[in-house]
Amino acid sequence: MKLPLGYKYAATYAGIRQVEKDDLALIVSGLPANAAAVFTQNRVQAAPVRLGRSHLKASKGLCGAVVINAGNANCATRSGDAVALATCKAAAKLLHLKVPLVVPSSTGVIGVELDPRKIIDALPRLVSGLSADGFDCVARAIMTTDLVPKTAFAEARLRRGAVRVAGMTKGSGMIQPMMATTLGFVMTDAVIPPTQLRVMLKRGVERSYNRISVDGDTSTNDTLLLLANGASEVRPDPGEFAMVEAAITDVMESLAQQIARDGEGARKLITITVTGAGDSEAAARMARAIANSPLVKTAIAGADPNWGRILSAAGNAGVTFDPKKTDIHMQGVKVCQGGLAAPFDEPELKAKLDAADCEIRVALGGKGKGEARFWTCDLTEGYIRINASYRT
Amino acid sequence: MKLPLGYKYAATYAGIRQVEKDDLALIVSGLPANAAAVFTQNRVQAAPVRLGRSHLKASKGLCGAVVINAGNANCATRSGDAVALATCKAAAKLLHLKVPLVVPSSTGVIGVELDPRKIIDALPRLVSGLSADGFDCVARAIMTTDLVPKTAFAEARLRRGAVRVAGMTKGSGMIQPMMATTLGFVMTDAVIPPTQLRVMLKRGVERSYNRISVDGDTSTNDTLLLLANGASEVRPDPGEFAMVEAAITDVMESLAQQIARDGEGARKLITITVTGAGDSEAAARMARAIANSPLVKTAIAGADPNWGRILSAAGNAGVTFDPKKTDIHMQGVKVCQGGLAAPFDEPELKAKLDAADCEIRVALGGKGKGEARFWTCDLTEGYIRINASYRT
Numbered sequence: 001m002k003l004p005l006g007y008k009y010a011a012t013y014a015g016i017r018q019v020e021k022d023d024l025a026l027i028v029s030g031l032p033a034n035a036a037a038v039f040t041q042n043r044v045q046a047a048p049v050r051l052g053r054s055h056l057k058a059s060k061g062l063c064g065a066v067v068i069n070a071g072n073a074n075c076a077t078r079s080g081d082a083v084a085l086a087t088c089k090a091a092a093k094l095l096h097l098k099v100p101l102v103v104p105s106s107t108g109v110i111g112v113e114l115d116p117r118k119i120i121d122a123l124p125r126l127v128s129g130l131s132a133d134g135f136d137c138v139a140r141a142i143m144t145t146d147l148v149p150k151t152a153f154a155e156a157r158l159r160r161g162a163v164r165v166a167g168m169t170k171g172s173g174m175i176q177p178m179m180a181t182t183l184g185f186v187m188t189d190a191v192i193p194p195t196q197l198r199v200m201l202k203r204g205v206e207r208s209y210n211r212i213s214v215d216g217d218t219s220t221n222d223t224l225l226l227l228a229n230g231a232s233e234v235r236p237d238p239g240e241f242a243m244v245e246a247a248i249t250d251v252m253e254s255l256a257q258q259i260a261r262d263g264e265g266a267r268k269l270i271t272i273t274v275t276g277a278g279d280s281e282a283a284a285r286m287a288r289a290i291a292n293s294p295l296v297k298t299a300i301a302g303a304d305p306n307w308g309r310i311l312s313a314a315g316n317a318g319v320t321f322d323p324k325k326t327d328i329h330m331q332g333v334k335v336c337q338g339g340l341a342a343p344f345d346e347p348e349l350k351a352k353l354d355a356a357d358c359e360i361r362v363a364l365g366g367k368g369k370g371e372a373r374f375w376t377c378d379l380t381e382g383y384i385r386i387n388a389s390y391r392t
Numbered sequence: 393m394k395l396p397l398g399y400k401y402a403a404t405y406a407g408i409r410q411v412e413k414d415d416l417a418l419i420v421s422g423l424p425a426n427a428a429a430v431f432t433q434n435r436v437q438a439a440p441v442r443l444g445r446s447h448l449k450a451s452k453g454l455c456g457a458v459v460i461n462a463g464n465a466n467c468a469t470r471s472g473d474a475v476a477l478a479t480c481k482a483a484a485k486l487l488h489l490k491v492p493l494v495v496p497s498s499t500g501v502i503g504v505e506l507d508p509r510k511i512i513d514a515l516p517r518l519v520s521g522l523s524a525d526g527f528d529c530v531a532r533a534i535m536t537t538d539l540v541p542k543t544a545f546a547e548a549r550l551r552r553g554a555v556r557v558a559g560m561t562k563g564s565g566m567i568q569p570m571m572a573t574t575l576g577f578v579m580t581d582a583v584i585p586p587t588q589l590r591v592m593l594k595r596g597v598e599r600s601y602n603r604i605s606v607d608g609d610t611s612t613n614d615t616l617l618l619l620a621n622g623a624s625e626v627r628p629d630p631g632e633f634a635m636v637e638a639a640i641t642d643v644m645e646s647l648a649q650q651i652a653r654d655g656e657g658a659r660k661l662i663t664i665t666v667t668g669a670g671d672s673e674a675a676a677r678m679a680r681a682i683a684n685s686p687l688v689k690t691a692i693a694g695a696d697p698n699w700g701r702i703l704s705a706a707g708n709a710g711v712t713f714d715p716k717k718t719d720i721h722m723q724g725v726k727v728c729q730g731g732l733a734a735p736f737d738e739p740e741l742k743a744k745l746d747a748a749d750c751e752i753r754v755a756l757g758g759k760g761k762g763e764a765r766f767w768t769c770d771l772t773e774g775y776i777r778i779n780a781s782y783r784t
Contacts, residue, residue, distance in 0.1 A: 044707030044715045044731075076703055076715065076731050110700025111733045173687065215686045216608070217701075218708045294607045294686070295565065295779055302780025308502025309609075311468055315436030316610045323436045323468065339436075339468050341503045380780075381773040387687055388694030388772075 001153040004164040004189035006030045006231025009134030011141035014122035016114070017071030022141035024119060026091070026126045027066040027185060032101055033229035034194045035063035036201040040222035046073050047080030048104040049221060051088065055100040061194040063227055064101035066185060067091050067123075070142050070170070072114040074106040075220045083116040090120045094127045105223050107144055107170060107183050139168040142183055145386055146172050147262055152254035154247035156190075161234040163190035165247045169255040173214060173264040173387060182259065184209065184224040186251055190244050191230035200245045201226045208252035211284065212375045214263035215383070216292040224252075260375040261356075265382025269375060270300055273361045274314075277370035282319045287374035289317035290360065297379035303353035305346065307335040314362060325365030331358060338365075393545040396556040396581035398422045398623025401526030403533035406514035408506070409463030414533035416511060418483070418518045419458040419577060424493055425621035426586045427455035428593040432614035438465050439472030440496040441613060443480065450492035453586040455619055457494045458577060459483050459515075462534050462562070464506040466498040467612045475508040482512045486519045497615050499536055499562060499575050531560040534575055537778055538564050539654055544646035546639035548582075553626040555582035557639045561647040565606060565656040565779060574651065576601065576616040578643055582636050583622035592637045593618045600644035603676065604767045606655035607775070608684040616644075652767040653748075657774025661767060662692055665753045666706075669762035674711045679766035681709035682752065689771035695745035697738065699727040706754055717757030723750060730757075 007029050014024035037056055039049045056063065067087050074080050088102040095102075106114070139149040154165045171182030192200070201224070209224060226248065236244050261269035272290050277283035290296055293313035299306040307328045315323065328336035331352040333344050358378070399421050406416040429448055431441045448455065459479050466472050480494040487494075498506070531541040546557045563574030584592070593616070601616055618640065628636050653661035664682050669675035682688055685705035691698040699720045707715065720728035723744040725736050750770075 042704060042707040043709075043711070043713065044703050073700070076700060076728070076733070078732050110704060111728070113733075217685050217687050217705065220704050220707060293609055294775070295609050298776055298779035301776065304780065308465075308468060311436050312434060312502060312612050313609065315434040315612060317435075319435070321435065336468070336503070340470050341468070341505075379776060381776045383686070384690055384693065384771060384773045384776065387690035388696065 001155055002164055003132065003135055003166050004187045004231065006189055006229045007187050008130040008132055009138045010126045010129040010131065011134065011137040012122050012126050012129065014118045016069055016118055022137065023069055023071045024122050024126060025068045025138040025141040026130065027138060028095060028130055029064055029227055029229040031229050031231060032062045032064040033227035034192060034197050035061050035225060035227050036194065036198040037223060037225045038201060038205055040219060042218050042220050044076065044220045046075035046106060046221040047084040048074055048106045049223060051081065051084040052103045052105065052223060055088065055103055058100035062101055063103055064097040065091055065095055066103045066105060066225060068105040068142050068183065069119060070107050070144055072106060072108040072112055073110045073221050074114045076111045077113045079113055083114050086116045087119050090123050094123055103225060105183055107142065107221050110220060135166060142170040144170060145264055146170050150255055150258035150262065152251040154250045156243040156247040158234055158236050158240045158243065161232060163188060163232045163234050163244060165251045167251040167255050169259060171259050172262045182219060182222055184255055186226045186248060188228045188248060189230065189232035190228055191233065191235040192228040192244065196241060197226060197228050200248055204249040204252045207249055208256040211373060212256045212260045213288060213291045214260060214377055257375050260377050263377035264386045265380040266377030267380060268300055268356055268358050268378040270358045270360060270377060272374045272376065273371065274364065275371040276364035276366040276368055277319060278366065278368040279370040280372050283370040283372035284374065286314050286317040286319045286362070287372045289313050291374050291376035294379055297376065300353065300358050301378035301380045303350045305330050305335050305349045305353060310360060310362065311336060311339065321364045321366060327363045327365065329361040393547055394556055395524065395527055395558050396579045396623065398581055398621045399579050400522040400524055401530045402518045402521040402523065403526065403529040404514050404518050404521065406461070406510045408461055408510055414529065415461055415463045416514050416518060417460045417530040417533040418522065419530060420487060420522055421456055421619055421621040423621050423623065424454045424456040425619035426584060426589050427453050427617060427619050428586065428590040429615060429617045430593060430597055432611060434610050434612050436468065436612045438467035438498060438613040439476040440466055440498045441615060443473065443476040444495045444497065444615060447480065447492040447495055454493055455495050456489040457483055457487050458497060458617060459494060460497040460534050460575065461511060462499050462536055464498060464500040464504055465502045465613050466506045468503045469505045471505055475506050478508045479511050482515050486515055495617060497575055499534065499613050502612060527558060534562040536562060537656055538562055542647055542650035542654065544643040546642045548635040548639040550626055550628050550632045550635065553624060555580060555624045555626050555636060557643045559643040559647050561651060563651050564654045574611060574614055576647055578618045578640060580620045580640060581622065581624035582620055583625065583627040584620040584636065588633060589618060589620050592640055596641040596644045599641055600648040603765060604648045604652045605680060605683045606652060606769055649767050652769050655769035656778045657772040658769030659772060660692055660748055660750050660770040662750045662752060662769060664766045664768065665763065666756065667763040668756035668758040668760055669711060670758065670760040671762040672764050675762040675764035676766065678706050678709040678711045678754065679764050681705050682754070683766050683768035686771055689768065692745065692750050693770035693772045695742045697722050697727050697741045697745060702752060702754065703728060703731065713756045713758060719755045719757065721753040
């Protein structure tokens, strides 16, 4: 699949992280793009989150470049605001953009001062290295504890021509995005007015990034940025916006799933579906409670069809339901019917739960049409090993 | 310290759990005791929780005996209600009590039928084995994944004489009691009217069991029962009730701390104190958010003074505060001042964090007087090992 037109990418090693692995990246749109963004709901917000929000406001939703560093969250530091601003100023000067057209983004350790010289010194070689083919290099440069880069692509064939969507994201710990995400950058070359772009982002986030959790922790730096530069010169007909939105949502959903699958220490992606709730918000709340239960996550790690833990976690979601009407399926096998044990072949189901993809379906048997899907990962010793020694 | 007067205890192996280790226990008060209880807030409630609640209502808060089994939660089973009732009836007959004076209590795996014959067959030898010295045997019989039995004792010397309090509890996983706990039984021989007993229990729970979390999961069977049989014949003067309440709360606080310290896989007890919040409820909410952050818990496991994770977890509690005014101490060492890194000797602090007791203090610097203490444990590979293979 082809990348969206009109974007260039570059990545380099600026010496921010200790291992020599690209840690600074640049995404540039030839024509400033319409931009919509969501940021973390954590009360503690990193300097780049605050500055990014204020830049997008000042630019009235236009964005020409994104500067991203890994290895340091630029959060809870003395010089945080100054570093984020200096970064944007240096990039703006080199790219001949107004400063508010540059959005900064950081990920990594919290509370350690970030040396702006490292970024400013590296920016000229980043700019000279910009290329339409640099997409994958950027996707790799933004990784922290990720084991694999995470990208997704889609295309919508409209009456006036094709438009393309490409996205990249990072993250595998401190993952429970709330109204936003870890870092995610989604580019399209469709012509989309700012208002519609914001609506598409908001609805897409609800069905993707806001439906995953690795460990129930929400980061201080979560940012999801959606850019539409119109470089395809294809303006969707009114009836075609749904197709473009579907392509964007598909990319976001794929990215979100990739985060859950690559959760710290994870060996399995768990898809949780709740149906029959009063509304989709209640269904999502219950799915999230199941996804965040360490007892459910460790049971899946051990290929243990311990549905009692699923039912108990559901009971803790603060959602009204009747356990006596509740059915639970694991890997398509009914393990609980009407809140009671259903007969199943345990060795057979254990073998099925050894798969890289595990599925939990909870049907509440209520009259409500509320349903939700949610993704998480199993909880293994690997999560502990990574996080008992991440910083030091 | 002496045990409260007028209680007898017995435990035996009834064959409910697979390993031959006592799994059935009985606590009897010679004179039926005034009783107050709190139960799990989980929407999925075990049969003994439902029956215990209804019995205490029917008996107008009188309790003569408690029958407790480990190894099976008697939850989400076809025969659950019948088994709980049959248990109470059999015990009542042997003890010459009315049925509603018996409270049933179960802990263990969810969703597996519990054979009532095992309990009914074992009850006669339990009753004949009742003894004032059996307290520790019962404390051991109610254990599941606990490594150590958990008991606590207190005494209040009043004008008319001494009254004694003794408590026992169990639990090390599926622990985040909400308005209640895992299983806990607290006995006193003071003369306390039912209304006051309920108030003491409610206030005590708020400062003990509702301030601990091992893994953020709330069980389906949580029960905390407080019995006052008056066997000391000491009726506190109006001014002395506070002393009795303090003794009861001390016992409950000690029991709750012991649960956190013995959390599944835990090597450390973590005490989290939040001060300067708008009210104590907000302080407790933030302390709970920090206690439930797997990133904080793994950092403590790794003796890593990663205060950024503490600040980030605080930011996710949904509590209004100013990160720029927030100080954080770990083991008495200031690691964060005004939301920024404070200078500290890292190797020295890492060594201090190797202790079995770790302390995190978060001072919000607000004008509020709201403060709370909360207890949790570190998150280690041991938790995963235990829970990836608990059932099978």
